[in-house]
Amino acid sequence: MNDYEFPLLVTAPTAGAWLPDYLAGRRQAMEAQLARNGAVLYRGFAPMSGEQLDALVGTLSSASFKNDEESSPRNHVVGNVYTSTNYRSEMEIFPHNENSYKKEFPMKLFFYCMHPGSEGGETPIADCRKVLARIDESIKARFQEKKWMYVRNFTAGIGVSWQEAFNTERREDVEAYCREQDIRFAWQDEDSLKTWQVREPLLSHPASGEVSWFNHATFFNIQTLDADLRDSLRDMFGDDALPHNTYYGDGSPIEPAVIGELRRAYLAESVPIKWETGDLMVLDNLLTAHARKPFKGERRIYLSQTDPLDRAALAERAVAAESAA
Known part of the structure; x- marks a missing residue:
């Protein structure tokens, strides 16, 4: 694999330059950079409001991403801009690709630092x-x-409710969504729902054809949590009723040694980005996983997800590419 800057750092041509002006007419160039580098970090530009960020994202994207089946608590800011996550500040979040468990996922992620x-x-x-x-x-x-x-x-009362995740109060809406998205489901009682879905672990990039490890198999696996939280959840729910867990597609457990190797692979390739106010980091979600370190003080990172992509054709290309390799 050829060497390339990760992330590609683009600094303001002059201190406090206006990023929307700089990026005007450069969408195709940015997308080419994303397909090669996987991530582009714009730094040193004048701060933007949530409204200005939303407008800029609109010029750099083909469509916003409708985020049903949400797994992280977020607050809506404006338009297609949300808080990155509302998980407690002392929690560390393991690397993952946004919505990689879904039939359709966002190709571009825009992270903006209001305050680091x-x-x-x-x-x-x-x-x-x-x-x-x-x-x-x-x-x-x-x-x-x-x-x-x-x-x-x-x-x-535990995590994101099914009403929040599916943006509805109606069971029939959830059932229709699950059938359309190849998700199996079972109502446990009035307020409880179990879902399970099988997805491909590898996808092929639509521009370059490069194959990427694209899944939540490690992130959602109970073994990835720290020992105290893992034991507490197992005591509360047992393995069959955990809020989140992953398996091989046939339902058999993923061995601890395998999860350990996958964890080490992500961590070995992780590059920490220390935020500065006004930073905009754009990720090719298919190529680049992201995480979060614990923090103190007021940290405000906004997120916009765009350019929905259906995974079916990409999975078929990835299988062919891996077979030929």
Whole structure:
């Protein structure tokens, strides 16, 4: 794999330059940079409001991403701009690709720093092409053969409710969505829902054809949590009713040694980004995973997700490419 800057750093031509003016007419160039580098960080430009960010994102995207099936708590800011996550500041968030468990996912992610916080709060990013290169061939083959399964239990009072995740109060709407999105489901009681879906672990980039490790198999697996939280959740729910867990696509458990290797692959490729006020980092979501370090103080990072992409054709290309390699 050829060397390239990760992320590609683009600094303001003059201190306090206006980023929307700088990027006017440069969408195609930015997309080419994303397909090669996986991430572009714009730094040193004048701060923007949420409204101005939303307008800029609109000029750099083909469509906004409708975020049903949400797994992270967020607040709406304006337009297609949301808070990045509302998880507690002391929590570390493991690398992941946004919405990689869905039939349709956002191709571009726009992270904007309104305020970096007083300490910590870095956003590590990892090139998933290089993550894939670190994974043992036997593990890749097992995942390609079996795929991976995401099992989710929506339990009243725990995490995101099914009403929040699916943006509805109507069970029939949830059922219609699940059928359309190839998600199996079972109502446990009045307020509880179980869903499970099987997805491909590898996808091929639509521009370059490069194959990327694109899934939540590690992120949502119970073994990825720290020991105290893992034990607490198992005591509360048992393995069958955990809020989130992953398996091989046939429902068999992913071995601890495999999860350990996958974790090491992500962490070995992680590059921490220390935020500065006014930073805009654009990620190719198919190529680049992101994470979050714990922080202190007021940290405000906004997120906009755009350019929806259906995974089916990309998965078929990835299988063909890996078979030929």
